[in-house]
Amino acid sequence: MMAEHRGRSIRHRLRALAAGALVCMLVVTGVAWAAYTDNMVPTANYSRACAEGSANGGVVCRTDNAAVYYYMDSGNLDGYDNALEAVDKDIVRNMLASQYAPTDLTIHYDSTPVWTGSAETDIYYEEYPVPGDYIGMNWCNDSSPAPRHVCDQQYIRIEGGGTYSLGVSCHETGHAVGLTHGDIASPRRARNDPQLGCLQDPVGRSVTLGSNNREHINATY
Ligand SMILES: [Zn+2]
Structure with a gap:
């Protein structure tokens, strides 16, 4: 079955962890909640400084504060109409409202x-x-x-032709607020671990944010 999500950046190219290397977190001290795994950058297994990336790759970075302003109406990039169709805008709007607005992030559309x-x-x-x-x-x-x-500013690029979905847009938005795949989380988890919510890779079209990601967002912002 074809993966629902694959990316081009460095993190997306990381290999899945070898079987047998999973670490059990038996004792948690000093935190108010017991995270399944820490997948908010920096983690014990991923601490690259944020750097400007491109369509050829990048690093996982947090957004700069809890007030998240987004835009999705641009016209022409390289001669290609890269604006989202109405159905895709609805998907993003509903995804942000149902998955991210209930967190400590506040979501705002930026028409300018x-x-x-x-x-x-x-x-x-x-x-x-x-x-x-x-x-x-x-x-x-x-x-x-x-x-x-x-x-300060994150780009999310998703293909057309019906590719926009709750799961895929939730996944890329998670990266944009600093969430990583499982193989660079701490403890490391399989990339397709369902407990990673929509940050699992590949991700199904209707997968939601999930409690582990939500708790990390709330602890960070
Ligand atoms: Zn990803």
Whole structure:
């Protein structure tokens, strides 16, 4: 079965952890909740500084604060109409309302997006062909002047032709707020572990955020 989600960035190319290397977390001290795994960057297994990426790759970065402004109406990129169709906009709107708005993040549509400076629109969703047989990806478009693991503006690119779904858009949005795949979480988990919610890879079309991701978002923002 074809993967629902594959990305092009460095993190997406990481190999799945070898069987037998799973670590059991038996004792948790010092935290108010027992996370299934820590998949909010930086983790004990992934601490790369945020850096500006491109459609060829990037690193996982947090967004710069709890107020998340997003945009999805752009016209023309490289001669390609990369605006989302109405049905895709509805998917993103409903996904953000049902999965991320109930967290400590606040979600706002930015009808006058900002592309330069130090307070850019946080997440830009576009519909655009993704290289190879990947279907979605995310990268930081402006990592300065933010702190080490933080990005001022994140790009999310998902293919057209009905690829936009709750699960896929939830997955890429999770990366845009700093959530990683299971194989670089701590303890490491299989990339397709269902307890990773929509950050599992590949991800089904109707997979939701899940409690592990929600708890990390609330602990971070
Ligand atoms: Zn991913």
